[in-house]
Amino acid sequence: MAEIVAAMALTHSPGLTGWFDAAPVDQRALALEALGEMRLRLEASRPDVLLMFSNDHLLNWPINNTPEYTVGIAERHVGPADWYDEWLALDKYEVPGHPALARHLVNAGARQRLALAHLRDMQFDDGISVPLHYLNPAMRIPLVPVTMNCTVPPIPTPARAYEVGVLLREIVRAFPGPERVAVIGTGGLSHEPGGPRYFWVDEEFDRWFLDLLKAGDHAALLRQCTLDRMEEAGSGGTAELLAWILAMAFTTGPAEVLAYMPALAWRSGTGMVVWNNLAA
Amino acid sequence: MGSVDRCDKTLPLNQMMFHVRRDRTLRERWRTDLAGLAHEFGLGAAEYEALRDKDVRRLHELGVHQYYVPQILRLFYGASANSNAHPALEAYKRAYPEESAQALELQARLAARGPKEG
Numbered sequence: 001m002a003e004i005v006a007a008m009a010l011t012h013s014p015g016l017t018g019w020f021d022a023a024p025v026d027q028r029a030l031a032l033e034a035l036g037e038m039r040l041r042l043e044a045s046r047p048d049v050l051l052m053f054s055n056d057h058l059l060n061w062p063i064n065n066t067p068e069y070t071v072g073i074a075e076r077h078v079g080p081a082d083w084y085d086e087w088l089a090l091d092k093y094e095v096p097g098h099p100a101l102a103r104h105l106v107n108a109g110a111r112q113r114l115a116l117a118h119l120r121d122m123q124f125d126d127g128i129s130v131p132l133h134y135l136n137p138a139m140r141i142p143l144v145p146v147t148m149n150c151t152v153p154p155i156p157t158p159a160r161a162y163e164v165g166v167l168l169r170e171i172v173r174a175f176p177g178p179e180r181v182a183v184i185g186t187g188g189l190s191h192e193p194g195g196p197r198y199f200w201v202d203e204e205f206d207r208w209f210l211d212l213l214k215a216g217d218h219a220a221l222l223r224q225c226t227l228d229r230m231e232e233a234g235s236g237g238t239a240e241l242l243a244w245i246l247a248m249a250f251t252t253g254p255a256e257v258l259a260y261m262p263a264l265a266w267r268s269g270t271g272m273v274v275w276n277n278l279a280a
Numbered sequence: 281m282g283s284v285d286r287c288d289k290t291l292p293l294n295q296m297m298f299h300v301r302r303d304r305t306l307r308e309r310w311r312t313d314l315a316g317l318a319h320e321f322g323l324g325a326a327e328y329e330a331l332r333d334k335d336v337r338r339l340h341e342l343g344v345h346q347y348y349v350p351q352i353l354r355l356f357y358g359a360s361a362n363s364n365a366h367p368a369l370e371a372y373k374r375a376y377p378e379e380s381a382q383a384l385e386l387q388a389r390l391a392a393r394g395p396k397e398g
Binding site: 024087155196197198200201 | 380
């Protein structure tokens, strides 16, 4: 049976690689320190595979057909997509997949009435590329990417994301192999990509959300942090935090907040957290 | 309900943007024959004119998904060093002066507060 060995979450804003130097020096230093710490903790957990939850930025699926969740099942993944390489200022990379685990997710999900679309040629935008750059720079640890739709209405609720996270946790554990699996949620915090408040971040929301994570009462977080509250804090972007909620479902209790920055230059509330207690 | 709920999922321009971002040939057509490309994807006159005029506010009002709007500007202006001072983003500031002014005020407040509390 597979084992969950780490759970963490971080912002994936394209500014973290594409125009990193546009932010004030203190924010850059804080981000690099936290990302370095995340990488150390990830490596210390000795994962055989990264299960990364992110969101599709209208790249893999057209607006007339946006599955709630999609699993990348390829033997090898290549990114960033052509449209994103200049934007992210990243060279092309290739990272091994883990098709056995990825296909297990799709098929076991179906048996439990969880519809997971899948792609053999998933394209990668900032959601996967930026975290890989910082956390798996040698592209050595195999990746199973799971993207969700959190930007084309109807957007799933946080309660739904948690429910799916719990299901996925049980499905991963039931995988017939000894793999050590690290779970990473990417996205958020407050931002409104392309909306009227494109240059804004909602620091008050971000700190409130991080405090809820630190308090560690998952049910209370789900009661208070509704989809409407996320949308108020940045429409079509803040709901990327659903990926954090998926990761939270693999844990119990509080998260440790490594860093937070209201990074206007990167056009996103920017944060990094680690959960130290994994669900039994 | 946030601003993203204003998108018209059936708008031809939303479909066109999906394909243009994934296809280098279509991106070249964007530069050389935008009117022809728009016609092939079935854009209406208002959609095409808002696109041609890089009219951020009108694109939103017509139901273009808001994530696609900066991407439309990228296709016109390029992506290099996409800071908040990039010409593509100046178009946003013109479209939403009130929201942009609030963001600038926030930026000034954060800068004044200094790194220790950041």
